[in-house]
Amino acid sequence: MWTRKAVVYVGLGTILVLFAPFINNLQLFLLGTTILGFVAVHSLVNTRPIDVKITRSFDSDQVFENSNVSIDLIVQNKGRSVGFLEIYDNLPSEIEVNNGSNHTIIRLHKDELVINKYNVNCRLRGQYRLGNPRLRIYNPSFLFFYESDIQSKSSLVVLPQIEQIEGVDLSTDFPKMYQGALPIRRIGTSGEFYGIREYFPGDDFKNINWRVFGRTRKLMVNQFEREDISDLMLVLDAREISGTGTILRNPLNYSCRGAAALTSFFLRSRNRVGLTIYGETVNVIPPDTGERHLYRILTALAEVKAAGSLGLHTVLGDLRNFTPRSPVMVISTLESDPTSTTALREITARGFKLTVIAPDTLDYDRDSRIISPTVYFTASASLDNKITEVRSLGARAMRWNPDTVLSTSLAEVIR
Amino acid sequence: MNTNNSLSLMQAISTFSLILSLGLAYVINPVEDSFFFKAIDGIISGLYGQDVLDELNNSALAGILVGLFSGTMFVFLTVNKKVYDYTLISLFTVIILIFVASFRGYDAIPYHVTQQLFLWLWLGLPIAVGIVGIWQDSIGNLIMAAFLVLVMPLGLSGNTNDEIIYILGFVFSFMLFIELSYGHTRYSRLARVMYYSKEYEMVLQWFLVTLVVTLALTTGLTSIAFLFHDFLSGFLPDSFSNSVEFNTIYGQALSVLVFFMIWAVVQTLFSRGYLARQVED
Numbered sequence: 001m002w003t004r005k006a007v008v009y010v011g012l013g014t015i016l017v018l019f020a021p022f023i024n025n026l027q028l029f030l031l032g033t034t035i036l037g038f039v040a041v042h043s044l045v046n047t048r049p050i051d052v053k054i055t056r057s058f059d060s061d062q063v064f065e066n067s068n069v070s071i072d073l074i075v076q077n078k079g080r081s082v083g084f085l086e087i088y089d090n091l092p093s094e095i096e097v098n099n100g101s102n103h104t105i106i107r108l109h110k111d112e113l114v115i116n117k118y119n120v121n122c123r124l125r126g127q128y129r130l131g132n133p134r135l136r137i138y139n140p141s142f143l144f145f146y147e148s149d150i151q152s153k154s155s156l157v158v159l160p161q162i163e164q165i166e167g168v169d170l171s172t173d174f175p176k177m178y179q180g181a182l183p184i185r186r187i188g189t190s191g192e193f194y195g196i197r198e199y200f201p202g203d204d205f206k207n208i209n210w211r212v213f214g215r216t217r218k219l220m221v222n223q224f225e226r227e228d229i230s231d232l233m234l235v236l237d238a239r240e241i242s243g244t245g246t247i248l249r250n251p252l253n254y255s256c257r258g259a260a261a262l263t264s265f266f267l268r269s270r271n272r273v274g275l276t277i278y279g280e281t282v283n284v285i286p287p288d289t290g291e292r293h294l295y296r297i298l299t300a301l302a303e304v305k306a307a308g309s310l311g312l313h314t315v316l317g318d319l320r321n322f323t324p325r326s327p328v329m330v331i332s333t334l335e336s337d338p339t340s341t342t343a344l345r346e347i348t349a350r351g352f353k354l355t356v357i358a359p360d361t362l363d364y365d366r367d368s369r370i371i372s373p374t375v376y377f378t379a380s381a382s383l384d385n386k387i388t389e390v391r392s393l394g395a396r397a398m399r400w401n402p403d404t405v406l407s408t409s410l411a412e413v414i415r
Numbered sequence: 416m417n418t419n420n421s422l423s424l425m426q427a428i429s430t431f432s433l434i435l436s437l438g439l440a441y442v443i444n445p446v447e448d449s450f451f452f453k454a455i456d457g458i459i460s461g462l463y464g465q466d467v468l469d470e471l472n473n474s475a476l477a478g479i480l481v482g483l484f485s486g487t488m489f490v491f492l493t494v495n496k497k498v499y500d501y502t503l504i505s506l507f508t509v510i511i512l513i514f515v516a517s518f519r520g521y522d523a524i525p526y527h528v529t530q531q532l533f534l535w536l537w538l539g540l541p542i543a544v545g546i547v548g549i550w551q552d553s554i555g556n557l558i559m560a561a562f563l564v565l566v567m568p569l570g571l572s573g574n575t576n577d578e579i580i581y582i583l584g585f586v587f588s589f590m591l592f593i594e595l596s597y598g599h600t601r602y603s604r605l606a607r608v609m610y611y612s613k614e615y616e617m618v619l620q621w622f623l624v625t626l627v628v629t630l631a632l633t634t635g636l637t638s639i640a641f642l643f644h645d646f647l648s649g650f651l652p653d654s655f656s657n658s659v660e661f662n663t664i665y666g667q668a669l670s671v672l673v674f675f676m677i678w679a680v681v682q683t684l685f686s687r688g689y690l691a692r693q694v695e696d
Contacts, residue, residue: 005597021664024573027443027582028565029664030637033671034586037633037640040675040682045625083621105605106614107621114614140625141594142601 006143051079065161073116077108090131122158159298160260237332238279243306254359254402280308311339354395429595439585440568441475448570482539486546644670
């Protein structure tokens with residue numbers, strides 16, 4: 001294709017060639033001829049079709065939020081030598097290049113292989129599709145160019161960041177004893193060591209740690225983990241309203257991080273964790289345990305998008321199949337959900353141990369001037385009312401400021 | 416070689432080409448014959464009632480030097496916004512004072528010195544504007560400088576074939592100035608976007624080499640096209656080759672047209688062969 005410069009050159013050359021004879025000016029005439037000749041000669045330089053193959057490789061195609069991924073863009077020339085090859089690797093806007101560049105200009109000799117390395121920072125969870133790299137060939141004086149897309153798409157899954165929860169007892173009061181006992185990290189009588197404490201009269205002699213006694217001359221007894229199992233259901237609000245805020249800082253993203261942290265915590269304790277996501281549809285992942293299940297939930301959380309306006313009541317049907325009296329954790333601001341009061345009442349009425357975590361980004365939204373102080377005040381008061389209402393049902397509820405550690409916030413409500 | 420060195424080299428060669436092209440333009444078209452000079456002379460004569468410009472030194476070389484100095488000064492001054500503003504205000508004040516002094520008949524400032532400086536500055540204006548365009552990557556200035564280089568020395572008396580060497584020199588240096596300055600603007604912008612790499616430096620070197628080769632080829636082609644006129648006159652009947660029309664610039668234009676038509680046919684044939692190879696692939 002012709003560039004603007006080429007069009008200007010041809011126009012100027014033609015004008016000079018036609019105009020110069022009128023003023024008997026050989027200088028301008030030859031200049032016009034040279035300009036036209038220059039364009040003609042350049043139409044032969046670096047304008048023939050090329051045969052370039054581009055592949056992309058990652059050091060990891062599944063990473064956690066705020067992780068760096070190293071990308072190798074392998075450019076292989078299978079055709080003629082190319083003087084000016086501009087390559088732009090199409091990245092989603094959520095992925096930020098932090099080292100190197102996804103935009104490069106190279107010279108490729110025949111059969112040459114060039115690797116363009118760059119690092120990206122995956123700031124936001126999601127399942128991303130890295131698009132086709134775009135090629136542009138210019139001739140040296142920018143008179144002609146040719147653009148094309150090379151078929152080379154790749155997928156990158158960014159899982160929500162997992163915060164380590166420690167020092168919070170979130171387990172159930174109703175452990176299930178008959179579905180295959182698995183150790184959870186509480187004091188019990190299994191073979192798994194938990195810790196040591198001072199000896200009190202009545203303790204079994206066989207639990208005395210004689211090595212410690214030999215060292216310290218104090219009677220200390222070993223404690224062991226208790227073996228039991230509990231089911232836990234996380235309910236995540238993915239309605240359109242949960243995506244309000246900035247791309248990075250909105251209730252949905254923080255809800256996903258919270259859900260990921262809780263899932264990891266409970267699965268580490270060998271509990272069974274399920275996930276229900278509601279928004280546009282209701283998506284249920286039944287309770288299960290193990291590493292594979294963790295990644296199943298994390299992948300589901302990575303794919304969650306803010307859409308729809310289904311109320312909390314839509315998950316009640318699925319909760320009927322869930323083990324009675326088990327913990328249910330709802331992660332939602334409950335904003336603009338007229339069904340939430342009835343739904344929460346029903347959940348508590350069925351005997352589920354309900355905890356509501358409301359990710360609160362209102363302070364940030366106000367400070368960033370996304371919402372006005374009036375809106376902030378109204379929304380904040382509304383959220384407080386909801387929390388009070390939930391607490392009045394006998395459930396645990398908290399406003400979670402995402403700038404604070406989740407376990408710290410949880411510790412305040414679980415006392 | 417570092418990318419910055421290559422880019423600076425482009426700027427330096429471009430500046431030199433600009434100076435050379437303006438110098439050669441004034442060699443081809445003497446200052447006294449230039450349309451612009453005559454126009455200014457007419458205006459000033461009408462204003463003062465005497466031939467002011469004829470009494471002054473209208474050396475093109477002095478004009479180029481003044482243009483070079485003023486353009487360079489401007490580039491350096493713009494490094495610091497405050498110094499630039501103060502200098503511009505001072506300069507403007509001095510010019511106004513000179514004019515006021517002249518109209519009030521106060522001769523404290525030697526008026527003919529400033530007139531001489533203004534004339535040289537006028538002659539070297541394309542250089543001053545072009546230097547700013549080259550060193551500050553301003554496309555507008557480059558276009559203006561190119562326009563002034565073409566138009567300012569332009570005379571109404573025309574050229575003869577004896578000046579062909581100077582004309583070809585002018586064409587080569589003018590094209591080099593345009594291509595290098597524009598190339599610098601584009602490549603330096605890309606260099607800012609691009610992460611520095613050895614590959615980019617190779618692209619720059621490829622650009623420089625290809626530019627010089629293609630420009631030499633094009634100028635050579637133009638020379639051949641020009642000589643083709645004499646060659647063609649040998650083939651044509653005497654009644655045609657000795658005609659007044661054939662021996663004017665129109666005849667030369669016709670010869671050049673025929674040459675490029677033949678060249679276009681050859682290129683088309685070559686391209687057809689190339690296309691056929693593509694189909695076979």
